[in-house]
Amino acid sequence: MKDYQGDQLEFLMVDEKNAPVKFENFVNAFGMVLDRKILDNANGNFSIFLSQKDGINRMGLAINVKEKDLILRTLSESEPILSQNLKPILLDSEASTGVEDVFGDSTYKDIKIRYSNLSSQTDLSIDYFTVGNYLIFATSKDSGRLIIDRMLGE
Numbered sequence: 001m002k003d004y005q006g007d008q009l010e011f012l013m014v015d016e017k018n019a020p021v022k023f024e025n026f027v028n029a030f031g032m033v034l035d036r037k038i039l040d041n042a043n044g045n046f047s048i049f050l051s052q053k054d055g056i057n058r059m060g061l062a063i064n065v066k067e068k069d070l071i072l073r074t075l076s077e078s079e080p081i082l083s084q085n086l087k088p089i090l091l092d093s094e095a096s097t098g099v100e101d102v103f104g105d106s107t108y109k110d111i112k113i114r115y116s117n118l119s120s121q122t123d124l125s126i127d128y129f130t131v132g133n134y135l136i137f138a139t140s141k142d143s144g145r146l147i148i149d150r151m152l153g154e
Contacts (some may be wrong), residue, residue: 008051008146018042023063033085037074038135041066049150051143056123058143059089062134064153071135075128076114077101083116083126090124090139108145109152115141 011023023042027034042063048085049060065071075082082103106113106127115127127144128137131151 003109008049008143010150011048011050013046013048016079031088035074035078038065038071041071043052043133048142049138049147051140051146053072053123053140053142056140057091058139059091060136060138060143060147061089062131062136062147064133065130065135068130068133068135079114079116082128083118086126087130089137090118095123106141108148113144113150115144 013026015021022044023046024039026046027039042065045064047062049062051058051060067093078085103114103116106115111131113127113129115125118124118126123140123142125140126137127139127141128135129144129148130136131148132149136144136147136151138147
């Protein structure tokens with residue numbers, strides 16, 4: 001990302017034979033922990049988004065899912081441990097000490113977002129939301145909004 005002049009890159013994960021990598025395989029290899037209901041509801045298609053702003057790199061995921069409501073309920077129930085379970089997508093950034101892992105609600109372009117700020121700044125958070133049939137995880141407010149703009153075709 002350091003030589004890239006844009007603000008966001010999207011990657012589709014493929015194996016050495018150019019076949020799409022299963023989302024569950026990516027989760028396991030990357031060291032994330034997600035509830036079985038989420039893994040079972042992933043349709044297989046997913047993208048990795050890398051974004052940068054003011055020299056800070058952030059990562060996001062967009063996962064094609066079958067049952068959005070079930071996934072959102074499952075994520076809501078796992079919020080107390082969600083930032084720890086998704087720590088690998090924080091790209092070695094650390095949460096500020098003393099910052100509580102409490103989720104709040106936000107909206108951007110009529111998309112309801114659940115977020116937890118992991119820093120006193122707004123540059124590190126765990127955000128999750130759906131756009132169409134995609135579950136999105138973002139690691140900052142700005143990176144989440146870039147994904148929303150991309151998913152909405154803007």
